[in-house]
Every structure is written in structure tokens, then in C-alpha cells.
Amino acid sequence: MSTLIEASEPASCRILVVATAGGLTNAAPILEISRILAARGYHIDFGTLQGQEHFAKPYHFISRVHTLGPGIPIDVEEREYLRMTEWDIAKGFGPVMQTKQFLDSSWPCVYSSLSAIMTDPERRPDLILGDYLVDAVRDMQIEYDIPIAMHWPQMPFMALPASYIPGHAGLQIEVMTSEHATIRQRLINELVPLRIAPAAIRYKRWLRQMRKTAGVHRMLATPRKPDHLMLVNSFFGVEVPKDLPPNVVAIGPVLADEYGALDDEMIRFLEEHRKVLYIALGTHVLLGGGALEKILDGAMSSLRADVIDGIIWSIRGMARRQFDLGAAIRTSSGKHATVQELLDGCNPDFRFLEFAPQRALLAHPSTRCYLTHGGASSTNESVYHGIPTVTIGVYFDQLQNAIRLRDAGVSVPLDKHKFTAQDLSHAIATIMRDDSGSFRQNCQRLQQVAGVASRRKFLAADMIEEVLFDHRGRRNGPDKGRPLHLQTADMRMPYWKAKNWDLSALVGGVTILALGLVVVLPVTLVKAL
CATH class of the missing domain: 3.40.50.2000 (Glycogen Phosphorylase B;)
Incomplete structure (x- = not known):
């Protein structure tokens, strides 16, 4: 179902912005990035769930709104968010996975609606800019070879590991790094994957069955690094600094230039x-x-x-x-x-x-x-x-x-x-x-850093354009198998080769052989004499 909101001049490229679960909090940042792209001449469409179409009203550049599925009934929303409030990971991760199941339950409708859009030449976008909760966007990338950019409010969980970040990224308890953590705190974080495993297995079974019912028999991979552009709506100063691949960019805080006034x-x-x-x-x-x-x-x-x-x-x-x-x-x-x-x-x-x-x-x-x-x-x-x-x-x-x-x-x-x-x-x-003045000092410091970092929403738009140009060039050229130009080569190699284990084994073998010759050869010569 599509609703024409405002006619606009044709743009060189059409970008579909998709946000479903999470409400306006999840939609607003990618709509702000879209504002910049619209000013550059891009044609912007917006896809969301029923009842959330009004998110597009302040963004007059949006030409068409696609309703991707039914909204969440108020009573269900209240029940689920009340249950989320009772989370206590000290008692287990079952409720966490139940919440993830609730947030993912709109996937069949969203997947079907996005597939219909992708097969319609008049509506098919050239790129999809999606919120991290919309897994169906990644399905579109796989099935229709369309470039995507995914927005995350923080560094993605279960990805981009670092040796000094204990446990799985995004699932830390008490501490964010090992720098000042005790052995107990580090051990607690390292054991989180074991504690979450039973609930995660049940969730995966449910997810696999839901996708199978919709005719999709593959599961989405969770690699250490993404195969698409990932825009993180945060900045180092709040986030833990770590090395990032070229296709993961911290572009936050993404905020509107204007906001509502006080009455x-x-x-x-x-x-x-x-x-x-x-x-x-x-x-x-x-x-x-x-x-x-x-x-x-x-x-x-x-x-x-x-x-x-x-x-x-x-x-x-x-x-x-x-x-x-x-x-x-x-x-x-x-x-x-x-x-x-x-x-x-x-x-x-x-x-x-x-x-x-x-x-x-x-x-x-x-x-x-x-x-x-x-x-x-x-x-x-x-x-x-x-x-x-x-x-x-x-x-x-x-x-x-x-x-x-x-x-x-x-x-x-x-x-x-x-x-x-x-x-x-x-x-x-x-x-x-604030007896020591530390709160005042740190707030001023972080405010200044955030002020500079907030300009990176323009970088987000630049990166989207970059991915579009790269994809268009690969798709229209003779070398269609060429990967995304921002993806590091290790993600297309066997782990042993990316880590040079074969070279290490070869060097180790040669070294052992050489040492053996140094030790054995003289003994052999002495015996021969």
C-alpha cells in the first residue's frame, strides 16, 4: 500500500528510507540524513508500519510513503514494553530474547512489502537506507543486489570485536573495557555467550521457522564485519574507541538543526x-x-x-x-x-x-x-x-x-x-x-566534541553517495563480481589465510627444520668421521 504525500521533481536516484520498530526515535536520524540527500537532488521515499506514516509529515521532501505492514496494537505494545521493563539479566536472558522476538515479528509483512516494491519498476529504489531493526532490508540486498546502508544507534552488538572489550560487543555488564576491570568483571562478560545460549537457540528456532513459512530458507549471517555500509549514530567520547573497517562510520550525534520551542x-x-x-x-x-x-x-x-x-x-x-x-x-x-x-x-x-x-x-x-x-x-x-x-x-x-x-x-x-x-x-x-567540578568540566568537554561530531551527518550522506556510485559502476560495468569497494579483503578470505596461519606454519616448519639441521648435522658428521 502506498500513499502519495507530495509530488516532487524526478531525481537522479531514488532512496527508500525504512524504519519500523522503535518508533520515531529510530526513524528520525535516518530521515535527517535523507534531508541532506534530498537537498542534493535525490528522490526520497519512506517505508514504515501502519500508524507511523505521520513520521514523514515534517519532512516535506518525502514524495511517497509505503505502508509495509500493520502497526502494533496499543494493548500489545503496553504489555510488551511492561515486560521489557522487568528485564534482569542477572536472572537470565530469556526475557531479552522474547523482546527480540516481539520486535522481529513484523518481518513477514515487511519482507513481503519490500519485495513488492523491489519488483515494481516504478517504485524500485536505487538504495535502501534502513534502521538496524529491519532485517528485511538485508534480505533485499541479498535477493535483489541492491546497495544498502544500515543505521545503528550504537556500535553494533555481536560484531566488530576488540580484544580489550570483554565478552560480546554490545552485551557488556558493569564495564565497557578491560582497562580498569577486575578479573571477576571480565570473566562475567566472557561468560555471557554461554548464559545467553539457551534463550538464543530458542529464538533462532523461532526465527528460522518464521522465515521458512515465508518461503525464505536462509538465515542472515552475523559476520564480524558487515558487507554493507553501516552508519553509527554515536561518536567516540561516548562510544569506546576501537578500530573500524572502512564501511563502518561513526556519524553521530545526528540531530535536527531546528527543534520545537518552549511555550x-x-x-x-x-x-x-x-x-x-x-x-x-x-x-x-x-x-x-x-x-x-x-x-x-x-x-x-x-x-x-x-x-x-x-x-x-x-x-x-x-x-x-x-x-x-x-x-x-x-x-x-x-x-x-x-x-x-x-x-x-x-x-x-x-x-x-x-x-x-x-x-x-x-x-x-x-x-x-x-x-x-x-x-x-x-x-x-x-x-x-x-x-x-x-x-x-x-x-x-x-x-x-x-x-x-x-x-x-x-x-x-x-x-x-x-x-x-x-x-x-x-x-x-x-x-x-559537583564538589570537584568534574561534572561541569566533562559536560563542557563532551559538548564541544559532540558539536563537532554532529556535523558528520553530512559525512553519512557522502558515504551513501559513495556506495551508490560504486554500486552503479560495478553493476553497469563488465566486472559485476567486484565487491563493495569499502569491504576489507579479510571478509572474503578463509580465516586461516586472512590471519596468515599458513605462512606462520611454513615459517615455523622451516625454522624447526633449520634448527634440526644445525643440531643433527654436526652430530652426524662427527659420527661419520
């Missing part, structure tokens, strides 16, 4: 309060009522102690429903109020918002601390605007982002299962008082 009420609130705590736990994070009440209690405790003088909490309807509205919370005045009364605005120093212009709030000088779940967008926006954070990671990359921000010196992380209201108020006080 008059918010401007007045921020002018009257100079030490504001901003709370936002993302679109999909659904913490249980107990955790939400601890956050309320800890924030109010900070307010009573004059560590902060105002609180703004952005929380959407589905997350609000997790509150116990009758629970009593001690307010900044020392009196008690129910959660419902706080939601209704009974406290002049506390504002609940259904939606907040987040970047405008983070950019305002009155916003001094940010309580976040550590999602990809929130991480990029906090460092770009130089705001220290208290981070409560809930699932997926949020858990690693909490460690990354801690290691960068700009955050105090809290464990979602163990934190108390007192832990939260202490973390806020640690940031606000």
Missing part, C-alpha cells in the same frame, strides 16, 4: 526556577508504579532540601497509567499530596507534561540535571546540550549507555531494580553540588 508557560516556569530537574524516561519505557513513586519521592526530597528548586516531568499517557494515583507523596512544603493531585498541578514547583520540547528544555540554562533512561536520542541530546544525567537504564542499549555516560564522567547511573528514593536524591545532589 509561554514553560518559559515562565524556567524563569522562576533556576535549578530545574528534568525527568523523561522515553516514549516506550513503562516503569512500574513502585519505581515511579520512588522517583517522585526522591525528586521531592531533593526539592525539599533545596538541591533543586523545580521539576519538569515529561510522561505520556500509557506511562502515567502505571502510577498508583492514590499514593501519598510528601511535597516540597512538607505536606502530603496524592499522585493524582501532583498530576493535576497542586505543587507550583512541579510540572507534569504529556509532551515536552526536550531539546529546548535541555538547552535552557535553568535545566541543571536530567533524569533519563539513557535511550539513544536522549543520550545524544544530553551530551550535545551539555547536561549531566542521572541514568536509569531499562533495556537494550540503555544499559550500555548508562555505563558509557558514567565512564565519560557526565552521569550517575542507578540500577532500576535496586535504587531507592534516597539513592536518587543523593545522585541528584552529587551532580548539583
Whole structure:
């Protein structure tokens, strides 16, 4: 199903942007990169699930929206994200794989819809720019020999290993590198693949059956290095520095040049309060009522102690429903109020918002601390605007982002299962008082680095063009078997040859033979004499 949004002049090349699971957080970065490509004359289409077509409205250059499959029902979304909130990898990885199964469940529809687009000469793109959750894009690369670029919010997990990064990349626990890790921490990370194996095997069986039912009998490979262009929406300073192949490029933080403004009420609130705590736990994070009440209690405790003088909490309807509205919370005045009364605005120093212009709030000088779940967008926006954070990671990359921000010196992380209201108020006080000045210094340092790195979204567009030109030249020339020009040769060689094991064996054999001759020959000559 396709909906024409706005007619546009034909471009030299058509690029299809695809984002399904993950909502606008996953779609926005690749749409921003598409904005640059559209300005260069490329024809941009957008593919997503039903109910998410409105993501394209602010991007007037998009000529056509393709609905790739049904959206996720609200009740299913709420159930699954509540289950994700209960992740506890200390107890096993079964829930993690169940979530991966939920996110991958749209594959049959997306695969079928993309296949229909690829076989239609009027709609077939010259390149697909996809979000990392859309495996069907990689299927299109295999089946239709189309170049692809995949967007990742962080360095890809289970790929690009480094000897000083313990365990599998993207699945680290407690530490991101071995540099200051104890033997226990390193061992815990190295054992993660064994702990995850049973759940991963069940997931692979389900995935294989789903693909087989759709008539696809191959599984997608998970090589150490990709065979396509990979654009990572992060930067070194947050990410652990490591060697990257030419087709993996850190291009983040990808942010829009303009963002929504504060309304008059918010401007007045921020002018009257100079030490504001901003709370936002993302679109999909659904913490249980107990955790939400601890956050309320800890924030109010900070307010009573004059560590902060105002609180703004952005929380959407589905997350609000997790509150116990009758629970009593001690307010900044020392009196008690129910959660419902706080939601209704009974406290002049506390504002609940259904939606907040987040970047405008983070950019305002009155916003001094940010309580976040550590999602990809929130991480990029906090460092770009130089705001220290208290981070409560809930699932997926949020858990690693909490460690990354801690290691960068700009955050105090809290464990979602163990934190108390007192832990939260202490973390806020640690940031606000900043006795050593390290939070201020590191926030300024990282903000400046992020400001420079944010210009690399133009590099992302350049790399996409480069891949297009290379593919067009290979496809139209006599040497059609030539691989992607950015792919390193070791990915097309046997492992033993790429590591020169044969040469090492040859040299070792010759050395042993030579040593043998040196030792044996004199003895033989002496005996002969």
C-alpha cells in the first residue's frame, strides 16, 4: 500500500528510507540524513508500519510513503514494553530474547512489502537506507543486489570485536573495557555467550521457522564485519574507541538543526526556577508504579532540601497509567499530596507534561540535571546540550549507555531494580553540588566534541553517495563480481589465510627444520668421521 504525500521533481536516484520498530526515535536520524540527500537532488521515499506514516509529515521532501505492514496494537505494545521493563539479566536472558522476538515479528509483512516494491519498476529504489531493526532490508540486498546502508544507534552488538572489550560487543555488564576491570568483571562478560545460549537457540528456532513459512530458507549471517555500509549514530567520547573497517562510520550525534520551542508557560516556569530537574524516561519505557513513586519521592526530597528548586516531568499517557494515583507523596512544603493531585498541578514547583520540547528544555540554562533512561536520542541530546544525567537504564542499549555516560564522567547511573528514593536524591545532589567540578568540566568537554561530531551527518550522506556510485559502476560495468569497494579483503578470505596461519606454519616448519639441521648435522658428521 502506498500513499502519495507530495509530488516532487524526478531525481537522479531514488532512496527508500525504512524504519519500523522503535518508533520515531529510530526513524528520525535516518530521515535527517535523507534531508541532506534530498537537498542534493535525490528522490526520497519512506517505508514504515501502519500508524507511523505521520513520521514523514515534517519532512516535506518525502514524495511517497509505503505502508509495509500493520502497526502494533496499543494493548500489545503496553504489555510488551511492561515486560521489557522487568528485564534482569542477572536472572537470565530469556526475557531479552522474547523482546527480540516481539520486535522481529513484523518481518513477514515487511519482507513481503519490500519485495513488492523491489519488483515494481516504478517504485524500485536505487538504495535502501534502513534502521538496524529491519532485517528485511538485508534480505533485499541479498535477493535483489541492491546497495544498502544500515543505521545503528550504537556500535553494533555481536560484531566488530576488540580484544580489550570483554565478552560480546554490545552485551557488556558493569564495564565497557578491560582497562580498569577486575578479573571477576571480565570473566562475567566472557561468560555471557554461554548464559545467553539457551534463550538464543530458542529464538533462532523461532526465527528460522518464521522465515521458512515465508518461503525464505536462509538465515542472515552475523559476520564480524558487515558487507554493507553501516552508519553509527554515536561518536567516540561516548562510544569506546576501537578500530573500524572502512564501511563502518561513526556519524553521530545526528540531530535536527531546528527543534520545537518552549511555550509561554514553560518559559515562565524556567524563569522562576533556576535549578530545574528534568525527568523523561522515553516514549516506550513503562516503569512500574513502585519505581515511579520512588522517583517522585526522591525528586521531592531533593526539592525539599533545596538541591533543586523545580521539576519538569515529561510522561505520556500509557506511562502515567502505571502510577498508583492514590499514593501519598510528601511535597516540597512538607505536606502530603496524592499522585493524582501532583498530576493535576497542586505543587507550583512541579510540572507534569504529556509532551515536552526536550531539546529546548535541555538547552535552557535553568535545566541543571536530567533524569533519563539513557535511550539513544536522549543520550545524544544530553551530551550535545551539555547536561549531566542521572541514568536509569531499562533495556537494550540503555544499559550500555548508562555505563558509557558514567565512564565519560557526565552521569550517575542507578540500577532500576535496586535504587531507592534516597539513592536518587543523593545522585541528584552529587551532580548539583559537583564538589570537584568534574561534572561541569566533562559536560563542557563532551559538548564541544559532540558539536563537532554532529556535523558528520553530512559525512553519512557522502558515504551513501559513495556506495551508490560504486554500486552503479560495478553493476553497469563488465566486472559485476567486484565487491563493495569499502569491504576489507579479510571478509572474503578463509580465516586461516586472512590471519596468515599458513605462512606462520611454513615459517615455523622451516625454522624447526633449520634448527634440526644445525643440531643433527654436526652430530652426524662427527659420527661419520
